[in-house]
Amino acid sequence: MNDWSQALSRFSDTTAGAPVATHSGNRGLDLEEPLLFEQDKPGRCGVDLPEPPVLVQDRLGGLARTAPIGLPGLSEPEVVRHFTRLSRRNYAIDSGLYPLGSCTMKHNPRLNEKLARLPGFADLHPLQPISTVQGALALVDQLAHWLKTLTGMPAVAMSPAAGAHGELCGMMAIRAALNARGETRNRVLVADSAHGTNPASAVACGFTVESIPANDRGRVDLAALKALLGPDVAAIMLTNPNTCGLFETDIIEIAEAVHAAGAFFYCDGANFNAIVGRVRPADLGIDVMHLNLHKTFSTPHGGGGPGSGPVVLAAALAPFAPLPWVVHGTDGFDLIEQPDGDAVASFGRLKGFHGQIGMFVRALAYMMSHGSDGLRQVAEDAVLNANYVLAGLRDVMTPSFDGPCMHEVLFDDRFLKDTGVTTLDLAKALIDEGYHPMTMYFPLVVHGALLIEPTETESRATLDQFIAVLRALALDARSGKADYFAAAPVLAPRRRLDETAAARCPVLRWTPAPALRSAAE
Amino acid sequence: MRYLPLTDADRGAMLASIGVPSIDALFRDVPAPARRDGLVDLPRAMGELEVERALGRLAARNLGAGSVPSFLGAGAYRHHVPASVDHLIQRGEFMTSYTPYQPEVTQGTLQYLFEFQTQVALITGMEVANASLYDGASACAEAVMMANRLTRRRKAVLSGALHPHYRATTATHARFTGFELVETPAQPMGDEALVPLIDDKTACVVVQNPDCFGRVHDFTALAEACHAKGALLVVVVTEIVSLGAIVPPGQMGADIVAAEGQSIGNALNFGGPHVGLFATRERFVRQMPGRLVGQTVDAEGRRGWVLTLSTREQHIRREKATSNICTNAGLCALAFTIHLALLGEAGFVRLARLNHARACALADRLALVPGVAVLNDRFFNEFTLRLDRPAAPVVEALAERGVLGGVPLARLFPDRPDLAPLLLVAATEMNTDEDIESFAATLTEVLS
Numbered sequence: 001m002n003d004w005s006q007a008l009s010r011f012s013d014t015t016a017g018a019p020v021a022t023h024s025g026n027r028g029l030d031l032e033e034p035l036l037f038e039q040d041k042p043g044r045c046g047v048d049l050p051e052p053p054v055l056v057q058d059r060l061g062g063l064a065r066t067a068p069i070g071l072p073g074l075s076e077p078e079v080v081r082h083f084t085r086l087s088r089r090n091y092a093i094d095s096g097l098y099p100l101g102s103c104t105m106k107h108n109p110r111l112n113e114k115l116a117r118l119p120g121f122a123d124l125h126p127l128q129p130i131s132t133v134q135g136a137l138a139l140v141d142q143l144a145h146w147l148k149t150l151t152g153m154p155a156v157a158m159s160p161a162a163g164a165h166g167e168l169c170g171m172m173a174i175r176a177a178l179n180a181r182g183e184t185r186n187r188v189l190v191a192d193s194a195h196g197t198n199p200a201s202a203v204a205c206g207f208t209v210e211s212i213p214a215n216d217r218g219r220v221d222l223a224a225l226k227a228l229l230g231p232d233v234a235a236i237m238l239t240n241p242n243t244c245g246l247f248e249t250d251i252i253e254i255a256e257a258v259h260a261a262g263a264f265f266y267c268d269g270a271n272f273n274a275i276v277g278r279v280r281p282a283d284l285g286i287d288v289m290h291l292n293l294h295k296t297f298s299t300p301h302g303g304g305g306p307g308s309g310p311v312v313l314a315a316a317l318a319p320f321a322p323l324p325w326v327v328h329g330t331d332g333f334d335l336i337e338q339p340d341g342d343a344v345a346s347f348g349r350l351k352g353f354h355g356q357i358g359m360f361v362r363a364l365a366y367m368m369s370h371g372s373d374g375l376r377q378v379a380e381d382a383v384l385n386a387n388y389v390l391a392g393l394r395d396v397m398t399p400s401f402d403g404p405c406m407h408e409v410l411f412d413d414r415f416l417k418d419t420g421v422t423t424l425d426l427a428k429a430l431i432d433e434g435y436h437p438m439t440m441y442f443p444l445v446v447h448g449a450l451l452i453e454p455t456e457t458e459s460r461a462t463l464d465q466f467i468a469v470l471r472a473l474a475l476d477a478r479s480g481k482a483d484y485f486a487a488a489p490v491l492a493p494r495r496r497l498d499e500t501a502a503a504r505c506p507v508l509r510w511t512p513a514p515a516l517r518s519a520a521e
Numbered sequence: 522m523r524y525l526p527l528t529d530a531d532r533g534a535m536l537a538s539i540g541v542p543s544i545d546a547l548f549r550d551v552p553a554p555a556r557r558d559g560l561v562d563l564p565r566a567m568g569e570l571e572v573e574r575a576l577g578r579l580a581a582r583n584l585g586a587g588s589v590p591s592f593l594g595a596g597a598y599r600h601h602v603p604a605s606v607d608h609l610i611q612r613g614e615f616m617t618s619y620t621p622y623q624p625e626v627t628q629g630t631l632q633y634l635f636e637f638q639t640q641v642a643l644i645t646g647m648e649v650a651n652a653s654l655y656d657g658a659s660a661c662a663e664a665v666m667m668a669n670r671l672t673r674r675r676k677a678v679l680s681g682a683l684h685p686h687y688r689a690t691t692a693t694h695a696r697f698t699g700f701e702l703v704e705t706p707a708q709p710m711g712d713e714a715l716v717p718l719i720d721d722k723t724a725c726v727v728v729q730n731p732d733c734f735g736r737v738h739d740f741t742a743l744a745e746a747c748h749a750k751g752a753l754l755v756v757v758v759t760e761i762v763s764l765g766a767i768v769p770p771g772q773m774g775a776d777i778v779a780a781e782g783q784s785i786g787n788a789l790n791f792g793g794p795h796v797g798l799f800a801t802r803e804r805f806v807r808q809m810p811g812r813l814v815g816q817t818v819d820a821e822g823r824r825g826w827v828l829t830l831s832t833r834e835q836h837i838r839r840e841k842a843t844s845n846i847c848t849n850a851g852l853c854a855l856a857f858t859i860h861l862a863l864l865g866e867a868g869f870v871r872l873a874r875l876n877h878a879r880a881c882a883l884a885d886r887l888a889l890v891p892g893v894a895v896l897n898d899r900f901f902n903e904f905t906l907r908l909d910r911p912a913a914p915v916v917e918a919l920a921e922r923g924v925l926g927g928v929p930l931a932r933l934f935p936d937r938p939d940l941a942p943l944l945l946v947a948a949t950e951m952n953t954d955e956d957i958e959s960f961a962a963t964l965t966e967v968l969s
Binding site for chain 2: 045070080082129139149200205303498502
């Protein structure tokens with residue numbers, strides 16, 4: 001404990017200035033790296049390709065490119081070094097706790113990477129004859145079976161490419177089902193703690209959005225919801241457990257009220273990690289839910305994708321699922337790629353080809369590794385770890401709601417009141433301590449939110465250290481070290497970046513310096 | 522379980538420090554009827570070796586495109602990816618990082634996305650590009666919706682030679698958000714008359730280059746016709762390598778380019794994940810969908826990068842966002858950036874010329890096969906054949922003989938019996954002279 005507080009006092013003495021300046025601009029292992037475009041030597045190339053044969057006449061219809069493109073020339077060692085250096089400027093789950101709430105940053109097993117790269121999966125063309133891809137279709141079918149069994153739902157749409165894409169899929173299925181019933185319902189009720197993608201997805205399907213208020217227990221206000229329901233409500237969208245890290249205790253009554261009003265119940269499955277193997281969404285009355293394979297089922301986040309967002313569907317919505325469908329045919333598996341036959345009511349296509357097959361391989365490998373027993377343990381350990389963090393911090397930080405949490409714990413900024421330190425400052429101070437910050441200022445239902453999701457793949461020792469650091473920071477904040485917090489981070493590859501300037505006068509690409517440009521012209 | 526660090530002793534001690542008797546106490550908010558005591562009906566945990574065997578068996582039931590002569594394209598292309606690309610994208614610092622919300626500790630991701638945006642803008646001949654979308658088809662739909670916002674009109678004209686998956690994806694959005702599509706029928710021969718379809722209600726015209734029959738077009742006059750009516754030109758590119766050989770859409774007057782980037786750096790992956798590229802004019806940037814990285818400085822005046830113009834996005838604007846997209850195709854964009862960095866100007870142009878030369882060699886050889894006519898007089902690395910019988914059974918027969926001989930257009934246009942004899946074939950740098958000879962010989966045998 002002493003080591004931490006000593007370290008902090010040392011930093012707080014240096015708030016006014018930067019750490020030691022060097023001649024190179026580098027700082028030990030932290031190496032400055034110019035842009036690719038600033039390392040250009042015309043003609044240099046990192047790939048040795050054969051000289052193309054001279055064509056008597058090209059067949060480009062007179063449209064051969066003549067103008068230079070402007071791509072830089074680098075050799076392979078320079079490219080490898082460039083991206084290796086860049087990689088070292090990233091925080092990652094491989095290097096430490098990544099407690100971003102509602103993002104489920106858990107360990108990404110390398111077995112899954114190995115299997116996704118088997119030529120029998122990675123080197124398949126999506127339009128090969130169906131007879132040559134039976135194993136890949138069997139894989140889709142097996143993953144679908146796991147997802148349906150874990151959620152208790154009868155059907156799953158596999159093609160959505162991410163969680164928000166899954167939301168779009170689910171809301172389109174609802175719209176299609178309403179159209180088939182001859183009903184025009186245009187209102188969608190969205191919990192005010194919902195991810196921003198929920199209202200954006202509903203609007204992208206032509207719905208209007210209204211907010212459902214939360215009660216003082218951080219859950220949907222059932223009475224307020226009932227008052228909002230009516231014959232023009234198409235659906236409600238809830239996250240469960242919600243983004244306050246709480247299970248919606250009234251969820252069965254909510255589902256009953258929604259169904260009684262003739263509406264559908266969309267559940268955002270971003271937080272499925274908290275309940276996998278212990279609670280089946282079908283038993284809660286949910287009609288449709290997307291699953292982020294890159295959250296609960298550990299496919300890598302990759303710095304922002306690729307993801308995968310299969311959508312489980314109740315029987316009433318299943319006929320409208322997007323194309324393509326993997327089905328059991330007379331001669332093995334088949335793909336339905338057009339809205340006919342069994343898929344005649346399908347609402348159409350959401351992307352090219354069949355879905356994020358590479359992510360399916362990873363997710364299925366993860367599920368098979370855990371099994372039914374291991375997945376249940378995932379939920380239990382994820383919830384245990386979050387509650388352990390809550391117990392370790394509840395006396396120095398301010399939990400927003402009473403009682404146990406699920407897989408993530410929400411604090412607000414009451415504990416920072418009158419300290420001059422903000423949620424943002426605290427998050428930035430965590431960076432100096434070697435941690436990625438928690439989710440900040442989300443959900444919007446509490447002031448200065450700090451949402452921590454440790455996940456099940458963190459050890460008790462890691463959590464103990466994290467708790468100790470946050471306790472020390474909370475005490476520092478109250479002991480008048482606001483100047484340090486306002487300056488943090490001081491030890492990261494960059495200090496705070498000027499986001500206002502970036503937005504006011506956007507520089508979205510590299511361009512040659514004016515002198516170079518005029519010389520080239 | 523090898524991925525779970527907690528021991529039973531840890532769990533007991535942690536429950537004690539939380540002050541609850543059992544894990545069940547932490548799930549007390551779950552309504553009783555929904556609590557499940559037993560395990561779901563699925564297999565139990567498996568070791569690494571067992572999982573590897575089980576999925577290895579599934580992989581072995583597929584015919585890998587690289588194990589036989591393969592000539593499939595139609596929006597996904599088999600190219601050589603240098604070994605360093607896959608090595609670098611598997612560095613944990615890239616692969617296991619999140620969307621770069623905390624720029625001080627994600628400069629690596631932010632800098633490569635800035636480089637990616639620049640590369641995409643350069644090869645498409647556009648001014649700005651975003652940090653990727655899911656794939657080419659969803660990028661096409663986003664482009665049409667962006668054109669609707671920019672022009673405040675709600676009608677799009679789609680070329681009949683647009684990839685049917687792109688048409689279908691756009692049509693899905695049109696149906697649900699309520700805009701009109703004017704679609705012309707697919708015509709493998711002759712020019713389509715799009716200009717007469719443009720009126721003062723048209724938001725955009727969507728065309729593809731090379732188109733889904735492999736033809737290369739000059740859209741300069743079409744762009745002018747669009748602009749004369751206040752409409753925008755959206756150009757789709759499904760084979761991004763083509764831009765090393767042909768005039769880019771930006772130079773033809775395109776306003777938005779929606780493209781598939783899989784060909785650079787990424788495997789076929791049976792159709793996904795791939796990477797959507799999206800580029801436009803600088804003046805349209807505030808109506809653009811998706812993440813954008815911008816350059817700025819830190820508190821010490823050092824150059825750095827941040828996510829910017831977030832007021833377009835769902836996490837800030839919620840129901841008023843330009844798109845609902847959040848997660849995009851980050852790691853596939855990284856693979857694209859690394860591969861294109863390795864190629865550089867010289868390599869990219871040479872790769873494109875190689876592809877064109879391979880396709881010319883293939884076209885010349887297949888034209889000699891009895892019962893085969895090459896329809897295209899201009900193409901990049903893909904062209905359409907007319908066979909003397911339906912193409913789909915021919916492709917099946919070729920597969921049985923160990924050749925993946927292209928995409929029968931009946932698969933993409935099942936409601937067009939007149940296109941049943943057409944076969945779309947592609948050649949890339951991966952196809953050797955022996956592959957081409959093998960294809961031609963096997964096709965001769967199947968057709969005889």
